[in-house]
Amino acid sequence: MIRSLLPPSSLTMTAITLLCLGVALPATGAAAAAEPKSQITILYDAFGTDAAMKKDWGFSALVEVAGKRILFDTGNDRNIFAANVKAKGVDLTKLDFVVLSHRHSDHMAGLSYVLSVNPKVKIYAPKEGFGIYGSSLPSSFYRKDESLPPQMRYYDGKPPEVMKFGTAWQGANFELIDKTTEIAPGITLMALVSDAPGTTELKELSLAVNTPNGLVLVVGCSHPGIDKIVEAAAAINPKIHLIAGGFHLVVASDDVIGKVVTSLKDTFKVENIAPGHCTGEPTFAGLKQAFGDRYIYAGVGTTLALGPSMARGERRGEAPALDENDWASYRKLAAREDPFGVLEWRRKKQLAHR
Numbered sequence: 001m002i003r004s005l006l007p008p009s010s011l012t013m014t015a016i017t018l019l020c021l022g023v024a025l026p027a028t029g030a031a032a033a034a035e036p037k038s039q040i041t042i043l044y045d046a047f048g049t050d051a052a053m054k055k056d057w058g059f060s061a062l063v064e065v066a067g068k069r070i071l072f073d074t075g076n077d078r079n080i081f082a083a084n085v086k087a088k089g090v091d092l093t094k095l096d097f098v099v100l101s102h103r104h105s106d107h108m109a110g111l112s113y114v115l116s117v118n119p120k121v122k123i124y125a126p127k128e129g130f131g132i133y134g135s136s137l138p139s140s141f142y143r144k145d146e147s148l149p150p151q152m153r154y155y156d157g158k159p160p161e162v163m164k165f166g167t168a169w170q171g172a173n174f175e176l177i178d179k180t181t182e183i184a185p186g187i188t189l190m191a192l193v194s195d196a197p198g199t200t201e202l203k204e205l206s207l208a209v210n211t212p213n214g215l216v217l218v219v220g221c222s223h224p225g226i227d228k229i230v231e232a233a234a235a236i237n238p239k240i241h242l243i244a245g246g247f248h249l250v251v252a253s254d255d256v257i258g259k260v261v262t263s264l265k266d267t268f269k270v271e272n273i274a275p276g277h278c279t280g281e282p283t284f285a286g287l288k289q290a291f292g293d294r295y296i297y298a299g300v301g302t303t304l305a306l307g308p309s310m311a312r313g314e315r316r317g318e319a320p321a322l323d324e325n326d327w328a329s330y331r332k333l334a335a336r337e338d339p340f341g342v343l344e345w346r347r348k349k350q351l352a353h354r
Ligand SMILES: [Zn+2]
Pocket: 102, 104, 221, 223
């Protein structure tokens, strides 16, 4: 059973406050304009309860925080991304900037749609040698042989000082990020590099925003490791209010999942967790068990209201897709050997499938 326990929206809260003060309430649009939103809307994912949204593998979120409207990643399919953006009524012409977390297509495919409606929008992307976002190198990087005739030499022996390498989105307004950078007051793009087999040297950007309630961290796929990203984020502000996005534990073993869940909860004392995308179903279960009311359901179409109500645990996530029997056995088992019952739950599921 799916429960919807959404609290009054911040707009409604504003309305209530104004009414309590005896202030006549203007049109809702004016009220909304007076107070910038502080929320994250999931625009792309493979699970969710909003019937108006299409589900597909990939990630995108509209992050409205610190007075900025940030599009973080753009999903896996241009048409599905466009449909979901329209279903949520998101105006892509009014963005402060776009962040592309990394070069995997399930995070980039909607960029062509973004550019079709907002061709000049600033796009932050990781800087990688010969990357898809374009790059450059001083021509001194390659060895020269002056004994060769000009027609055998690159650029006839007269290379430009800086050699530019193209992007798949020519004309787009990219700003490439090489190392962790505060791009606006309180808004940091963290640049970490993966060393995992299959994605070695892949650079990934994560978005860390300092808010009055602590750090809000949005991650795309966490290829460098969610634990490493959180460790780097804790150096910006050790009070981590929320982590949303993909933790890349979709094929991880129970051991690895257990360690990550423990470190997020006990080592980094993350306050709220809103996992999605490549976090993985068993990790959803483990995090839900560990974080309880502070597990914020974040399927496609969900809007997470940031702020003190979230910190007080007033916002409750709906359960991940587990049925009542799963939960009953899972809770019983969780009290035993492993901290959050993940191992036992998986073992039982495997036996049931034989
Ligand atoms: Zn990826």
